[in-house]
Amino acid sequence: xxxxxxxxxxxxxxxxxxxxxxxxxxxxxxxxxxxxxxxxxxxxxxxxxxxxxxxxxxxxxxxxxxxxxxxxxxxxxxxxxxxxxxxxxxxxxxxxxxxxxxxxxxxxxxxxxxxxxxxxxxxxxxxxxxxxxxxxxxxxxxxxxxxxxxxxxxxxxxxxxxxxxxxxxxxxxxxxxxxxxxxxxxxxxxxxxxxxxxxxxxxxxxxxxxxxxxxxxxxxxxxxxxxxxxxxxxxxxxxxxxxxxxxxxxxxxxxxxxxxxxxxxxxxxxxxxxxxxxxxxxxxxxxxxxxxxxxxxxxxxx
Numbered sequence: 001x002x003x004x005x006x007x008x009x010x011x012x013x014x015x016x017x018x019x020x021x022x023x024x025x026x027x028x029x030x031x032x033x034x035x036x037x038x039x040x041x042x043x044x045x046x047x048x049x050x051x052x053x054x055x056x057x058x059x060x061x062x063x064x065x066x067x068x069x070x071x072x073x074x075x076x077x078x079x080x081x082x083x084x085x086x087x088x089x090x091x092x093x094x095x096x097x098x099x100x101x102x103x104x105x106x107x108x109x110x111x112x113x114x115x116x117x118x119x120x121x122x123x124x125x126x127x128x129x130x131x132x133x134x135x136x137x138x139x140x141x142x143x144x145x146x147x148x149x150x151x152x153x154x155x156x157x158x159x160x161x162x163x164x165x166x167x168x169x170x171x172x173x174x175x176x177x178x179x180x181x182x183x184x185x186x187x188x189x190x191x192x193x194x195x196x197x198x199x200x201x202x203x204x205x206x207x208x209x210x211x212x213x214x215x216x217x218x219x220x221x222x223x224x225x226x227x228x229x230x231x232x233x234x235x236x237x238x239x240x241x242x243x244x245x246x247x248x249x250x251x252x253x254x255x256x257x258x259x260x261x262x263x264x265x266x267x268x269x270x271x272x273x274x275x276x277x278x279x280x281x282x283x284x285x286x287x288x289x290x291x292x293x294x295x296x297x298x299x300x301x302x
Contacts, residue, residue, distance in 0.1 A: 001248040003293040006227070007280060008056035008086070009049050009253050011261070013037045013076055017062035019129030021115075023160065023193065026062045028129065035258040035267040036067050042076050044262040046083045052253055052280045055297040056086035058111070063092035063131060070098050074105040081106035085297040088153075092130070093140035099147025110144040111153030111189065112137065116160040117169035125160060141177055151185030152177070153229075158207045158215065159193035167215045171222050178223070187227040187249070188219045192234070209238055213245070220246035232274040239276055240286055250287075252280040 014036040017026040025032065037045065049057060057080050061068040073091055080087045089102060090111040099110065116122050119134055126132045141152035154174045156166035174186050192207050212234070219228055228247040230239050232254040239250060254274055259267035278286070284294045 001227075003291065004248060004295045004298075005243050005287055005292050006056070006249045006295050006298060007054060007252050007284070008058055008088070008249065009052075009054045009280070010058045010060055010090070010251060010256070011042075011045055011049065012060045012256055012258050013042055013045075013073075014061040014064070014068040015258050016064040016067035017129075018064045018066070019131040020127040021129075021131060022125055022127065023157070033267075034067075036072075037259055037267070039075060039079070041259055041262070041267075042079055045259065046079060048262040049253065050083040053296060054253070054280060055084055056088070057084045058088040058090055058251075060090045061092070063129065065092065070094065070101060074102055077102060077105040077107050085299055085301065088151075090153075093137050094143065094147075096143040096146040099144045099149060101147075103148045107149065109151035109153060109185065109187070110141065110149050111155070111187070112140040112144075113155040113157060113189070113191070114138060114170070114173070115157045116166050117156060117173070118161045118165065121161045138173075141173075142180075145177070145181045145184050151187060153187040153189060153227075155189035155191060157191055157193060158212070163207045163211060163215065167218060171219060174226065175223060185227070186223060186225070187229065188223075189229045189231065190216055190219070190247075191231045212238070213242065216242055216246045232276045235275045236278060236283075236286070239283075240290060243287060243292055244290060250283060252278065252283040 015026050016034050016036060017028050019027060020029050021027045059076055077087055086108050087106050088109045089107050093112060114137060122134050144152050154170050156170045178184055178186050216228060227249050229249040230242045230247045232251050243250060256274060287294050
């Protein structure tokens, strides 16, 4: 990747969820303000994001097929193609034909967090909902590739269990899938647990900055051609330095609430607290100062 650092912004269009994951702010038992954006509200959000210069967007929802079904997500992706060159989704796992439908709607890549690869711990953390089915989630990336997606993303939520085991399992998961689908673009995310609403049921295992650096470097050494994203959960200092060392993709202008890009007040509560709230321009300028080359899009469509 050389000096290149690619930008994107996540857009949360709904936060309804049918799962009971005890570490997540969106879980169905949390008493938070829920919202599902209309087509007009989604357009306003995308216009506000595009106006900052962003050319890649990641569309996210809570895991509720009832409140944000595949057709609803597909329509949002069609809108996104009007404003952005690259469109990704981070939603509940789907079947291959549903991924194929989203690909037709303009989606380039799919990201799915396995959360933890320890099946026993997984069962303790996911108490209700479709997410309890470990194998269905595990094979989501393969179904996405069968649905003609260009790329797939992998991640464990570091701190839910032994982070070294989870990082190793994440790397092997991605490596084995790339061996089976050599054309696939592989990406890693490296999120650590952050404070959430009503979080009194889990004591996360400590993953400090030194350990996070170890994980990012291990991914880079193990799969040199994989993209590595560092979350806005991290502070500006950590993110900028990880870009210098081994990561190559960064989010900017982030808000994990619903409807916050075009409105001064969120329509729905955020999923977790972020640490790096800098605008795209602020991060762009900061990376230039340390000798990196910001890239808004790596793709040209002809």
